[in-house]
Amino acid sequence: MTLIEEEKLGLEFLTYYSELTNKKYTLKEINRVFGGASKETYKVKLFDIDKEEVKLIYRRSQESSLIETDQLTEYSAYLAFQDSSVPVPKTIAIEETPDKLGAPFIIMEELEGLAASPFDSSAYAPFEEALGKKFWKILADITLKDLSDPALTNIDGPKDNEKPWKRELDHWVKVINSDSMGVEPILEAAIRHLYKKPPQDSSRKCLVHGDYRNGNFLTEGEEITGILDWEMAHIGDPLEDLAWALSPIWSWEDYSKPAYLIDREEALKIRSYSSQIEINEEDLSWWELFSCVKGLAIWISAGHEFISGDNTDPINLFSAWIPGDIHTEIILNTLEKELN
Amino acid sequence: MKPDINTALIFSAQEITTRFLPLIKEEYDQSRLGSWGGLMLIASLQLDSAADNLYKENNQMSLWLQSKLYNINDENLKRKIQDVTSKKPEDIKISTLDKYNQTLRALFVEVQIIMEDLEEVSSLKESWVILREMHGHRKISPLLTLLQNKS
Numbered sequence: 001m002t003l004i005e006e007e008k009l010g011l012e013f014l015t016y017y018s019e020l021t022n023k024k025y026t027l028k029e030i031n032r033v034f035g036g037a038s039k040e041t042y043k044v045k046l047f048d049i050d051k052e053e054v055k056l057i058y059r060r061s062q063e064s065s066l067i068e069t070d071q072l073t074e075y076s077a078y079l080a081f082q083d084s085s086v087p088v089p090k091t092i093a094i095e096e097t098p099d100k101l102g103a104p105f106i107i108m109e110e111l112e113g114l115a116a117s118p119f120d121s122s123a124y125a126p127f128e129e130a131l132g133k134k135f136w137k138i139l140a141d142i143t144l145k146d147l148s149d150p151a152l153t154n155i156d157g158p159k160d161n162e163k164p165w166k167r168e169l170d171h172w173v174k175v176i177n178s179d180s181m182g183v184e185p186i187l188e189a190a191i192r193h194l195y196k197k198p199p200q201d202s203s204r205k206c207l208v209h210g211d212y213r214n215g216n217f218l219t220e221g222e223e224i225t226g227i228l229d230w231e232m233a234h235i236g237d238p239l240e241d242l243a244w245a246l247s248p249i250w251s252w253e254d255y256s257k258p259a260y261l262i263d264r265e266e267a268l269k270i271r272s273y274s275s276q277i278e279i280n281e282e283d284l285s286w287w288e289l290f291s292c293v294k295g296l297a298i299w300i301s302a303g304h305e306f307i308s309g310d311n312t313d314p315i316n317l318f319s320a321w322i323p324g325d326i327h328t329e330i331i332l333n334t335l336e337k338e339l340n
Numbered sequence: 341m342k343p344d345i346n347t348a349l350i351f352s353a354q355e356i357t358t359r360f361l362p363l364i365k366e367e368y369d370q371s372r373l374g375s376w377g378g379l380m381l382i383a384s385l386q387l388d389s390a391a392d393n394l395y396k397e398n399n400q401m402s403l404w405l406q407s408k409l410y411n412i413n414d415e416n417l418k419r420k421i422q423d424v425t426s427k428k429p430e431d432i433k434i435s436t437l438d439k440y441n442q443t444l445r446a447l448f449v450e451v452q453i454i455m456e457d458l459e460e461v462s463s464l465k466e467s468w469v470i471l472r473e474m475h476g477h478r479k480i481s482p483l484l485t486l487l488q489n490k491s
Contacts, residue, residue, distance in 0.1 A: 034371035183445035186471055189452065252481065314375035321382065326481045336468050339461065 055110035077230035080151035113218030113225035121253040130222035132261030140274030145207040157235025164237040172297040179304035199283035208236040214259035243287030299324035349384035393477035394437035401444040
C-alpha cells in the first residue's frame with residue numbers, strides 16, 4: 001500500500017469514526033504495524049475539537065490472510081475481558097462486512113506498551129521475573145474464564161461429544177493438507193504419533209487464547225498492559241495454551257525459560273496453582289507436540305500465501321523459513337527421544 | 341572469475357540494510373525492507389549447497405528404500421520403489437532434483453508407516469538418522485540472530 005493509499009484509508013476511517021461517535025475529529029496520522037500477517041493493523045491518531053489526541057487501533061481483514069479468522073472471534077474475546085484481570089484493549093466497534101470501509105474490521109483503543117519480537121531473548125530484561133509471574137498468572141485467569149459469559153457465544157468449540165484434542169488436530173491437519181507444497185516426513189510422523197497416542201479427555205473445557213506467547217502481549221516496565229491477538233480463540237482443553245506458550249520455539253536460545261521469562265518449573269507451578277488444574281505430564285507432552293504441528297500448519301499456510309502470490313509480505317516467507325524450521329527440529333528431537 | 345550469484349545477493353542484502361533502510365521513515369516499510377534484506381542474505385547462504393544437498397538426500401532416501409524392500413509385502417509399492425530408485429533425475433537443476441526429492445519423500449513416508457506397524461525399530465532409527473541429516477541441510481534457525489540484527 002502506497003503512502004497515498006494509506007492516507008486515503010486514514011481519511012475514510014476518520015469519516016467513519018466521526019459518524020460513529022457523532023463528534024468531529026481531524027486525522028493526525030495513520031501507520032501500519034509490521035508483523036501479524038492475518039490482519040492489517042494500523043495505529044491511528046486523531047485530534048478531537050479540543051486538540052486532544054485520540055489513539056486507536058484499526059484492524060482490517062486482509063483479502064488473503066495467513067489463517068482464515070473472523071473478526072468476531074477476536075472482538076468477542078476482547079469484550080469478554082473488558083475491565084478484568086486479563087488486560088485487553090477497550091473495544092469500540094466491529095464491522096463484519098466490507099460495506100463500510102472495504103473490508104471487515106474492528107476498532108479498539110490503543111493501549112500503552114510495547115510488543116517484543118518472540119525471537120528476541122533479551123526483550124523483557126530486566127523485568128523477566130515480574131513479567132513472567134504475571135504472564136503465567138494471566139494464562140490461569142483465561143483458563144478460569146466463565147464460559148457462560150454471553151460475550152463468548154460466538155466463540156467456536158467442540159460440539160456435543162467432540163473431543164477438544166481431536167477437533168484441534170483435525171482442523172490443523174486439514175490446513176496442512178490444503179496448503180502444503182511438499183511432503184514433510186517429520187511432520188507426517190508427528191501427526192501419526194498424535195493420533196495414535198491421544199491425551200486423556202480433560203474434565204473441563206476452557207477458553208483458549210489460541211496464540212498465547214511472548215510477542216503477543218504489551219509491556220511497560222514490569223507491567224503487562226495488554227494481551228493481544230485473540231483471533232484464534234476457541235473453547236478447548238486447558239493444556240492447549242499452556243503447551244503453546246511453553247514451546248521451545250518461543251525461547252529458542254534458552255529452553256529453560258519459556259517465553260524468555262521465568263523457569264519452566266516455576267511457570268508450571270504458577271499456572272497450576274492459579275488455575276487449580278493439575279497438570280498431567282503425559283498429556284502436556286502430547287499438547288507440546290501438537291503445538292509443533294499447529295505451528296507448522298500456520299507456517300505452511302504462510303508459505304502457501306507467499307508462493308501463490310496472494311500475500312507477498314516478507315513475514316510470510318520468514319514464517320515459512322524460520323519458525324517452520326524450528327518447529328520441525330522440535331518434532332525431530334521429540335520423536336527421536338521416543339524411539340530411543 | 342566473474343562474481344557469483346551468492347556474492348551478488350550478499351552485497352545486495354547488505355546494501356539494502358545499511359544504505360537504503362535508514363532512509364525510510366515509515367516504520368512498517370522499514371521493517372518490511374529490513375526483512376527482505378535478511379531473507380535475501382539467508383537465501384544467498386543456502387544457494388550454493390542447495391543442489392548438492394538435494395543430491396545427497398535423494399541418494400540416502402533411495403538407498404534406505406531399497407534396503408527395506410524385503411520387508412514390504414505390497415507388490416505395487418515395491419514396484420514403485422524399484423521403479424523410482426532405478427531412475428535418476430534427467431538433469432541437476434534444483435527444480436528437477438527437488439521434484440525427485442518429493443517423490444522419494446512420499447515413498448519414504450509410506451515405508452516409515454510400514455516399519456512403524458511392524459515395530460521395526462532399527463529401520464525406524466535409520467530413517468530418523470536420514471531425516472535428521474535432511475533437516476540439517478535446510479536448517480536456518482541459527483541465522484535467526486543474524487536476521488534480527490539486520491531487520
